[in-house]
Amino acid sequence: MTSWECAIEGDGRTFDRVEDLIVHQATDHQRVECQVCGTVLPDGYFAIRHAFEEHSRAEYVRAYDATAKEVRKRESVKETIESEADLREVVDRLEGGSGTF
Template sequence: MARWKCAIEGDDATFDRVEDLMVHQAAEHERIKCNVCGAVIPDGYFAIRHAFDEHSRAEYVRAYDASAAEVRRREKVKEAIEEVADLREVVDRLDE
C-alpha cells in the first residue's frame, strides 16, 4: 500500500493512513492565510479543499500565480484524498 507523504515545506513525514496525514497537517503545521479571501486555514489538504470548494479556478490562479499544471496537481491530490479518507474521523480527532 502506498504511504501518504506530508510534503508541506519539506516535511517528509509519511503515514499509512490518509486520516493520520490530515490530522498531522492540521495539528502540526502553522495555519496559512488564503490569498483570495483572507481566511486562516490549516495547510495541506484543507487549504487545497478550501481553495477549490470556495473559489473559482480563475481566482486561485490569479491569487497564487499558479499554472494550469499546478492547479491540476492540487485537484488530483484533493480527489485522491477524498476517494479514501474518512472525513468524519478526521473532524472527530481534530475536535478532541
Template sequence: MTRWMCGIDGDTATFDRVEDLMTHQAAEHDRIECKVCGTVVPDGYFAIKHAFEEHSRAEYVRAYEASAAEVRRREEIKEEIEEAADIREVVNRLDESR
C-alpha cells in the same frame, strides 16, 4: 500499501493512513491565510479543499500565480484524498484535540 507523505514545506513525514496524514497537517503545521479571501485554514488538504470549493480556478490562479499544471496537481491531490479518507474521523480527532 500506499504511504501518504506530508510534503508541506519539505516535510517528508509519511503515514500508512491518510487520516493520520490529514491530522498531522492540521495539527503540526501552521495555519495559512487564503490569498483570495483572507480566511485562515490548516495547510495541506484543508487549504486545497478551501481554495477549490470556495473560489474559482481563475481566482486561485490569479492569487497564487499558479500554472494550469499546479492547479491540476492540487485537484488530483484533493480527489485522491477524498476517495481514500474518512473525513468525519479526521474532524472528530481534531475536535477532540482542542
C-alpha cells in the same frame, strides 16, 4: 499499502493512513491565510479543499500565480484524498472526539 507523504515545506513525514496525514497537517504545521479571501486555515488538504470549493480556478490562479499544471496537481491531490479518507474520523479527531493521534 499506500504510504502518504506530507509535502508541506519539505516535511517528508510519511503515514500509513491518510487520516493520520490530514490530522498531522492540521495540528503540526502553521496555519495559512487564503490569498483570495483572507481566511486562516490549516495547511495541506484543508487549504486545497478550501481553495477549490470556495473559489473559482481563475481566482486561485490569479491569487497564487499558479500554472494550469499546479492547479491540476492540487485538484488531483484533493480528489485522491477524498476518495480514500474517512473525513468524519478526521473531523472527530480534530474536535477532540474519538480517535488517537
